[in-house]
Amino acid sequence: MLVSLFAAGSAIAADKAPLKSGIDLQNMDKAVRAQDDFYNHLNGHWMKTVEIPADRSAWGTGAQLVEEIQPRLRQLIEDAAAKGGSAEAKKVGDFFASAMDEAQADKLGIAPLSGERAKIAAISDKAQLAAQWAHMSRMGVTSPFDVSIHQDNKDSTRYVADLAQSGLSMPDRDYYLKKDDAKMADTLAKYEAHVARMMTLAGEQNAAATAKAIVALETRLAQIQWTKVELRDPVKAYNKYEIAKLQELAPGFDWNTWLTDANIAGKTKDVIVSQPSYMQGLAKVIQEVPLQDWKAYMDYQLLRAYAPVLSKAFVDEHFAFYGTVLTGATENRPRWKRAVTLTQSALGEAVGKLYVEKYFPPERKARMDELVKNLLLAYKESINKLDWMSPATKKEAQAKLAKFTPKIGYPAHWRDYSTLDVKREDLAGNVMRWHDFDHLRETNKLGKPIDRDEWLMTPQEVNAYYNPEMNEIVFPAGILQPPYFDMSADDAVNYGSIGAVIGHEISHGFDDQGSQYDGDGNLRNWWTEEDNKRYKERTQILVKQYSEFEALPGYHVNGELTLGENIGDNSGMAIAYKAYKLSLKGKKAPVIGGYTGDQRFYMGWTQVWRVKYRDAALIARLKADPHSPGQFRANGTLRNQPAFYDAFKVKQGDKMYLSPKERAIIW
Incomplete structure (x- = not known):
């Protein structure tokens, strides 16, 4: 072609x-x-x-x-599983088989998340938020800020960790803040109702009140976030901080624990903070929002991330909002496509x-x-x-x-999946291990030479x-x-x-x-x-x-x-x-x-x-x-x-x- x-x-x-x-x-x-x-x-x-x-x-x-x-792709995946070829092909087949096993998902219900939900429930002090947020990042669960690894914008010969605003469950801050827009306001109301239904499915007794607290917290995060247009400025987003100075930027947050648990400590002396004002504002939100609300927020983010791989009730409720309300689709895709x-x-x-x-x-x-x-x-x-x-x-x-x-x-060189553990009857576990595998693969780049053969798409x-x-x-x-x-x-x-x-x-x-970048990939005018x-x-x-x-x-x-x-x-x-x-x-x-x-x-x-x-x-x-x-x-x-x-x-x-x-x- x-x-x-x-x-x-x-x-x-x-x-x-x-x-x-x-x-x-x-x-x-x-x-x-x-x-x-x-x-x-x-x-x-x-x-x-x-x-x-x-x-x-x-x-x-x-x-x-x-x-x-x-x-x-389905035929290739199923053939790979049937032929019993390489260990990698078997992993592909086993992962797909676990994703296709709707009966097993329905049998387990919310049980695959019970251990993770228990960890959140056991949090007794805001000092423990750092460890939990690092853990959530490794699980592919949204937390108030995210970390990505990429080339240093002003020194493309090294990798850098980039901390950026996150934490919202809808596509943009406008969904929370544009109260004068009827469509935005209607979507926000439907989002709160969706959160309440999700928490009810998870066994929450005071689901309506909990949902209101979660939406209020996300609205606080939206208020301190940069707009999508502001995020387009690579010079404004390049703010290098020595790790020791993070405590001054966002005091009260246990940065040492977060960096250690996120697999960053000891690998770099500095990080990029893309939106410093957001991090400053987040420190205040952490201080002012009650711990119980933070725990409810983290519980919902866990449910939101894993609902598509749980029982039918969770799959359907997740689709009802993220499929129908946010995008207008009226039917979920067939399970084999998902x-x-x-x-x-x-x-x-x-x-x-x-x-x-x-x-x-x-x-x-x-x-x-x-x-x-x-x-x-x-x-x-x-x-x-x-x-x-x-x-x-x-x-x-x-x-x-x-x-x-x-x-x-x-x-030119294919990714190595040999350390990714895939189990044929453990869909949620497979997803958790995949996210952790990806997180470690990314953070382990720090301090190492640039991989110029890597692809960011399949x-x-x-x-x-x-x-x-x-x-x-x-x-x-x-x-x-x-x-x-x-x-x-x-x-x-x-x-x-x-x-x-x-x-x-x-x-x-x-x-x-x-x-704004030169031929070597550096921000330079x-x-x-x-x-x-x-x-x-x-x-x-x-x-x-x-x-x-x-x-x-x-x-x-x-x-x-x-x-x-x-x-x-x-x-x-x-x-x-x-x-x-x-x-x-x-x-x-x-x-x-x-x-x-x-x-x-x-x-x-x-x-x-x-x-x-x-x-x-x-x-x-x-x-x-x-x-x-x-x-x-x-x-x-x-x-x-x-x-x-x-x-x-x-x-x-x-x-x-x-x-x-x-x-x-x-x-």
Whole structure:
């Protein structure tokens, strides 16, 4: 499914297969003018006729591809278990079998958590919170602050522990604080009722009062948290503290115990505190909130984390809120799909190894390697031609681009799961041991060399990412297939889809966040003052454009929150188009199905963002997701592409039209 950027046509032609357009024309609504709403022109019939599956909060090209992959993964997992192969394959099979055993889960009820709940009940002093919160982190249970291990933002040659705000059970602080928003207020009321029902299931006698105390505590945490927009500033979030100084930042908390029990003590002399004001505020909340309320909060967080692997009553109640209220889905996914997802979460690369062996032959990886290399070349040429950037900054940009590391398909070295203990009849225990295994694997990185072969996604995921600290672009095998890449289609649609995805990830290295890192992955300002000013002027155009998009009545896209992804979309699309034109080598693109190459290029982009959302899921996305909804990713990007205007004869007065001075032309 992967083609060379500059010679893709000849590569496909060698197979003597007729090229198809790659565009699904039956989804079109030709009653909608392309010049007024290109997204609905291309996808309108699909949008009107397709129903979101009952077990889904949204439905579109990405979700459909995931749905196609899941049965393959199930078969691979079950085959691995049946064949009795390697010890690793047996672990995969045993984990899946434990996740499928609904009868055992119903028989056990809440019993798998009895020991953990007893530990919480036995806490008699706030001094013991530190040990419990460290333990919760190791179990995959939410606590008021979280720890992650990554490269030091200003010294990418070392790992650092990063402490960050956490503790909420809903997607964003707005769900607790926006009392004047009827939908937020209604969700908060339903959340409190859900907590009460969960506590009742767990045997709590005063469930209503307990739920009210838990919601009040989480509201206190929400009040001191940074907003999602504030969290996007990597410089503001870089606050290095010597371990000895943590006591001054948040007095009264037993940092020594927490660091020891979290497996961090002795491995590093300092940590990053991403939101110091939150930690200061948390110390006050710890002091002011009664211990009994903290214990109730921890008990609920334990129940919330493990409800999906307990008896049916807990599974159903958890889904009723997190599935139906928060996302609008009306049915839980079939148990086998949940079991596949859980097995992937725990043993993702072990499952990925099986997937790659069957569904991602080496020649595809080789072609993708070449494609990415040529997109990087197109970016290099584009930087040289920028009229708003000075030679000094261009030199730095080229130096960063030259150090990009592409990772395609699957990792060079697979993760070792030999120390993970999996028991066929112990689902909750398997989940606890998996989380502890992951926590130890992460914290044991401290003080050790950087593992530059590590992947942050599994090969079977339908996604891609850029990691600024590693300065790498990563494309798992899962996304390298139709509709994102169609080996039997003409180049135009592939450049418009997977080419733009590649360009998107490259562009993250130069978006408003990524541009603050140099080629070695360090936070360093490599811009001249004047260039930085001009860059921000251009990106602010995108903030204004996207903030005007209204996804639901009263709910707009947050142009600040989505800025990085919108830069990625707009810049990636521009670079992919330049790469497509280079691939033609001066020749005219064929007309297929009545559409020119340029038209099919933009159609390829727009069809991959085809998606329908339930209202609740769309609101959650607008509050917490840095990506704009699909319709605005498609149309919002196209309005800034000069060649789109030529391809579809968009003129002043058309709804897709922006005057040249209103367009954001960046990379």
